Amino acid sequence: MTIEHTDRSTDVVEHPEQFTNPGLPPHRPRLGDEDPKANKLSERIVLAIFTVSVLASIASIVGYFAIPVDPEAGSMGNTRLSTIVIGVGLGLGMLGIGVAAIHWAKSLMNDHDKVEERHEIAGDEETRGTAVEMFNEGVRDASIARRPLLKGAVGGALALAPLPFLVPLIGNLGGDWDVSRFKRTAWAPGDNGDRVYLATDPTNRRIKAAEVTVGSLFHVMPWNLPEHPNYLDEKAKAVVLLVRLDPQDLKETEERASWSYDGIVAYSKICTHVGCPVALYERETHHLLCPCHQSTFDVTDEAKVVFGPAGRALPQLPIDVDENGYLVAQRDFDEPIGPSFWERER
CATH class of the missing domain: 2.102.10.10 (Rieske [2Fe-2S] iron-sulphur domain)
Incomplete structure (x- = not known):
């Protein structure tokens, strides 16, 4: 019985030194980019979320004063209710700002991909000037100046959000420190x-x-x-x-x-x-x-x-x-x- 051995040469595939840049995938426009009504609806949604944040912060502050905790009452009822109202109001107030900001960025701001070549960390005057211009471009892209309702909503939400922290703190500064x-x-x-x-x-x-x-x-x-x-x-x-x-x-x-x-x-x-x-x-x-x-x-x-x-x-x-x-x-x-x-x- 004869067994034949066949030597097969292995093909060596050389890897290229540099891969071809595949580029970015084609941009897919959002519904709001093509339909003004959808864009306006997204703006109203952001406004509604900011409004919920404002109302929640106000409710937290009102709850602090409307549901006083009386240690002499001998009951935990008011303490629990006050804690729940302040905590829920504070949580919804902060959550509303975050959710509204995310929805604003995803539905109203420019969603085109941008590519920036890598460079040294330290930049010259021209590079820093470009960075400032990019920042200003982002501010213009947010369209905050052209959306007065959103400007008022985000300003009110940011102004009221810290108050549920500060009001109880300031209110207790004059307490008994004995x-x-x-x-x-x-x-x-x-x-x-x-x-x-x-x-x-x-x-x-x-x-x-x-x-x-x-x-x-x-x-x-x-x-x-x-x-x-x-x-x-x-x-x-x-x-x-x-x-x-x-x-x-x-x-x-x-x-x-x-x-x-x-x-x-x-x-x-x-x-x-x-x-x-x-x-x-x-x-x-x-x-x-x-x-x-x-x-x-x-x-x-x-x-x-x-x-x-x-x-x-x-x-x-x-x-x-x-x-x-x-x-x-x-x-x-x-x-x-x-x-x-x-x-x-x-």
């Missing part, structure tokens, strides 16, 4: 010396130590706090996270050995960075995580910072149980809660 209020919370014993019970937030139910299982987490506030005349202010300072660990996992100093009860520890829920609520608990690592800037605190080691921008540990609430097994606060925090401030003293 930071000494953070040195005392509702966990402090009353005038009669009675200790304060730990209760579930927001159901206001007292907690027994027996129902706190290892690995569980409770959001806690002082019992009957909703009856306080300044409920919202006091709750903002007094919210606490309650966790039960295996007592062998706790690393307690001699000073704090009596602050926990059978592995149950309580720490302020207010992050020591900028005051966000620390509400995420990693059961496997025993870490508390702040969702705002990822500050992480080790529950087993007196809530010390293990990661993130927070500058100090979460304040610990000393706890105990009464004769019926209910958890109570021994006293208030031994340091101010929340972010650091100049007058803070331990």
Whole structure:
């Protein structure tokens, strides 16, 4: 049996040093470029979007004054409604400007492709002059001077858009800046010396130590706090996270050995960075995580910072149980809660 081997030469294709420029595809005119009615409709759409932006910004400002937040009312209703109105108005106001600008550029401005050869970054006087002329050409292309309604709409939208930011800020500049209020919370014993019970937030139910299982987490506030005349202010300072660990996992100093009860520890829920609520608990690592800037605190080691921008540990609430097994606060925090401030003293 004879097998023939055939040698086939491989054709070598040399790549050209430079490819031919295929050029730009043919320009396809838009409907508004050929139909004046369609062009006018696009202008009205842009005007309508800017109008929505203006009205949304105005609604946000009106909502700030029309729905005052009364901390003494003891209800979160006004707070939620005010936040929703301001947030939605602010969001629609800013979104309207962006959407209107995009629609304006896509439907009313020149859409012809332009090619510019690459050149050195540093340009001479002629190049800079050309750049200025190109900028002016873009302004003329926007036809802002020939569209007075759009000029007024975009001016009004841009003028009103920052106000939902500024009005609440300016309105609160004259508020109460007494930071000494953070040195005392509702966990402090009353005038009669009675200790304060730990209760579930927001159901206001007292907690027994027996129902706190290892690995569980409770959001806690002082019992009957909703009856306080300044409920919202006091709750903002007094919210606490309650966790039960295996007592062998706790690393307690001699000073704090009596602050926990059978592995149950309580720490302020207010992050020591900028005051966000620390509400995420990693059961496997025993870490508390702040969702705002990822500050992480080790529950087993007196809530010390293990990661993130927070500058100090979460304040610990000393706890105990009464004769019926209910958890109570021994006293208030031994340091101010929340972010650091100049007058803070331990």
